Amino acid sequence: MSRNPLARLSRQSDATATVFAALGDSTRLSLVLALSRGNRQSIAQLTESKPLTRQAISKHLRILESAGVVSSRREGRENLFALNPIALDELRSYVEQISEQWDASLARLKAFVEK
Amino acid sequence: MSRNPLARLSRQSDATATVFAALGDSTRLSLVLALSRGNRQSIAQLTESKPLTRQAISKHLRILESAGVVSSRREGRENLFALNPIALDELRSYVEQISEQWDASLARLKAFVEK
DNA sequence: TTCATATGCCACCTCCAGGTTGCATATAAG
DNA sequence: CTTATATGCAACCTGGAGGTGGCATATGAA
Numbered sequence: 001m002s003r004n005p006l007a008r009l010s011r012q013s014d015a016t017a018t019v020f021a022a023l024g025d026s027t028r029l030s031l032v033l034a035l036s037r038g039n040r041q042s043i044a045q046l047t048e049s050k051p052l053t054r055q056a057i058s059k060h061l062r063i064l065e066s067a068g069v070v071s072s073r074r075e076g077r078e079n080l081f082a083l084n085p086i087a088l089d090e091l092r093s094y095v096e097q098i099s100e101q102w103d104a105s106l107a108r109l110k111a112f113v114e115k
Numbered sequence: 116m117s118r119n120p121l122a123r124l125s126r127q128s129d130a131t132a133t134v135f136a137a138l139g140d141s142t143r144l145s146l147v148l149a150l151s152r153g154n155r156q157s158i159a160q161l162t163e164s165k166p167l168t169r170q171a172i173s174k175h176l177r178i179l180e181s182a183g184v185v186s187s188r189r190e191g192r193e194n195l196f197a198l199n200p201i202a203l204d205e206l207r208s209y210v211e212q213i214s215e216q217w218d219a220s221l222a223r224l225k226a227f228v229e230k
Numbered sequence: 231t232t233c234a235t236a237t238g239c240c241a242c243c244t245c246c247a248g249g250t251t252g253c254a255t256a257t258a259a260g
Numbered sequence: 261c262t263t264a265t266a267t268g269c270a271a272c273c274t275g276g277a278g279g280t281g282g283c284a285t286a287t288g289a290a
Contacts, residue, residue, distance in 0.1 A: 013148065017141040024136025025248085029128045036213050038220025044266060056249055058267075063247090077257040077266050083217055092210045098151050099203045105153025106200075140278085159236060171279055173237075178277095192236050192287040235288075243280080250273080258265075 016094050019087060022067035027052065028060045032069065035083045042078040131209050134202060137182035142167065143175045147184065150198045157193040 023029055031046060047057045061081055064070040068087045072079050138144055146161060162172045176196055179185040183202045187194050 013144045017144045020135050021139025024139040026129055026132040029132045036216040088214045095207045101151040102198055
């Protein structure tokens with residue numbers, strides 16, 4: 001088990017690409033936005049405000065779910081969706097790791113130049 | 116100009132979806148990773164370690180560039196690419212805003228239940 | 231000058247993401 | 261029981277994403 005941050009990032013990168021891809025569609029991003037209010041919402045509710053078919057929204061929700069961004073639970077005849085805060089945390093940590101890596105290398109470069 | 120955080124998020128969301136989409140491909144994510152070491156690298160250099168054609172890598176780099184994740188500068192006969200830290204900052208801020216929104220709504224819910 | 235290297239541009243191919251419609255089914259409401 | 265609502269599933273369509281190879285061109289090296 002290496003502690004090399006680049007190696008760690010590279011190991012995670014496939015799953016991370018999936019999460020990024022899930023968020024890389026404006027419809028899905030708007031769904032995430034709608035769910036970020038914290039209320040669990042059914043597919044029908046999430047469809048109401050959007051110019052798409054219920055089936056389209058349903059597909060998007062499945063994509064978000066299989067990426068771990070969202071989780072669902074059947075309740076009666078409706079399927080209620082909510083954000084999965086864990087995915088947000090992982091995403092944030094990934095972005096921060098890349099930023100830090102980048103900042104570190106810039107600092108190294110600066111130190112070298114000023115030497 | 117509303118101060119409503121959801122409205123602000125929604126206004127940004129199109130550009131943000133583009134950035135997420137740019138990072139939502141494992142090849143491009145690995146390019147970002149390679150560039151996160153901080154050295155400017157040419158297309159040929161970035162292609163070396165990958166099982167793809169130079170043209171494919173070139174296309175991916177253009178996508179990253181038009182999303183603002185990367186910037187390039189022609190130098191002699193080579194085109195040198197580097198990470199654009201601004202995009203990373205914006206991404207981080209977006210993820211954090213969604214997280215905060217989510218946390219706030221959970222807190223509200225908790226307060227309501229415990230009332 | 232001549233040769234090798236680094237890119238850009240273009241045409242072309244294949245496959246899947248994003249949408250739609252139609253039909254079946256389960257559950258709530260009257 | 262009958263009707264309306266909420267979803268799931270499957271077939272189908274279309275455009276663009278991701279790759280390739282070929283050829284032209286600019287620049288560094290011998």
